[in-house]
Amino acid sequence: MTAEAILRLSTDPVLPFYPLDIALDVQNKLKDDPLQTAELLAAAAILRDNSTFLQSESMRPANDPKERDPSHVRMLNDVLQGLEKSFLIPAPPAGLCRNLLYGLSTQSSRFSILKDAQEVERPVNQTLSFVFNAIRSAQKLVQSGLELFENDPDSSH
Template sequence: MTAEAILRLVNDPVLPFYPLDIALDVQNKLKDKSVVTQSMLSTASSLRDHAAFFQSETMRPANDPKERDPSHVRMLNDVLRDLEKSFILPQTPPGVYRNLLYSLPGRTPQFSVLRFSQEAVLHCNVTSRALKHNSAAKEVLCHSTMNQSLSLILRAIRSAERLVCFGMGLFENYPNDKK
């Protein structure tokens, strides 16, 4: 399976990254509405809409050998590569995967960094109850971890959306000499 994936990456003219699949995965991971903000949901929805258009209108010609232009394919692959990179965190706490979308043993129904934050908040609540005192500083720290995780996710989604919009703008006025 690994060899097949490597052969596909090497032989296919366009990288096998599908912006719409990424956007739908992001939306699926945001289904837990108890911690997700409206801003995050609307940004994810906007990413989905732009990704669908980008995938159908920009990627389709690059996959057609009759319409394939090497410079177009190169620019498209750069956008697709960077789209995947926008979901990689530079630093994460121990036990959290750097890639927001994927983690071992496979896809999870939630962002790993968000799951980590929720577990930290739950641990804080249990610890506070067990010690029979309400440590305000500890609770603030736990909720700060949650807010920081949500901020990282929102930043990644916005980055991906800007990149897809940049890709659409890049090819909007692209000369088509096949007319």
């Protein structure tokens, strides 16, 4: 499985990262979380909408050899590579992953950092801020990817 992943990463023109999957994961993590806020849900919805558009309008042509433009592929891969990095936090609480998308427990679909804040009584506002900033960072990255392709005079969109 590792060899197949390495082969795909080295041979596929577009990195096999799917922004819509990340956006849906974010929404699912927030869906039933008691610490969710309207602001978090709104940011996650915008991330989902923009990710849907990026995945369908920009990734599809980049994967088609007839439509593939090397500069588009490079820009798209830069956006995709940075997307997951948006969810990294500098100093996670002890026992948690640095990437907010990953949890050490498969028993909960919540953001681990939110669950931890509630259970261990860490500062909830700071924790919510970590999650909100990560979502906004991903949202801005996806939006910048859309704008790159939207403003391209060679683009057929």
